[in-house]
Amino acid sequence: MPRNFIHDDSIWICLIIATSLVVILMAIFSLTHGINDIFPYFFLVPVILAAYAFPERAVMVTVTLAGIYFVLVWMFGTLSATMIAVHTAWFFVFVSLGVVISHFAEISKIRKNQVEHLKKEAFQQIENNMEQLLILNDQIRNPLQAILLDASVLDENTNVLISDQVKTIEVILDQLDERYLESEKVRKFLRKYYSFEKK
Known part of the structure; x- marks a missing residue:
């Protein structure tokens, strides 16, 4: 810079x-x-x-x-x-x-200098957290599909109950995806105007 x-x-x-x-x-x-x-x-x-x-x-x-x-x-x-x-x-x-x-x-x-160092550390932590969030999101979706598949062999009431809960979790994961995209905009802004580089 x-x-x-x-x-x-x-x-x-x-x-x-x-x-x-x-x-x-x-x-x-x-x-x-x-x-x-x-x-x-x-x-x-x-x-x-x-x-x-x-x-x-x-x-x-x-x-x-x-x-x-x-x-x-x-x-x-x-x-x-x-x-x-x-x-x-x-x-x-x-x-x-x-x-x-x-x-x-x-x-x-x-x-x-200390404040600049802390800002860079905080940004790096945000980067790490966002990457972990993306990984966890995928790791949660895969077992959910397996649960739905396993629930299909159960009785209808249990299957419906499990399917509803899986859908609720998927809605939450979709919201996390939306928040991730919003956070990505903030990340791009910080990189552009505060010279934070992605490691």
């Missing part, structure tokens, strides 16, 4: 790189023009994107972005004790946010 366009790794990588470059340019512009309050918030965008898209690498990417942020502040900012304290705090905010988001994104990914 082809991967969804939005989940393609190359798309996420390009998006993270593009937003990182834009944010770095905005930071340089802000710092060289004495604007210190707004640009740190923009660094949250690539941090969140990286943590969501690549939870296993999010800490490394987040630390890298936070490091770039800190270097930009030292290179282009007007340094004072207050500014150093504020930007150091932002550094730890970026890293902490990356760790937290990556943790929850990883849990979400694991749970999604």
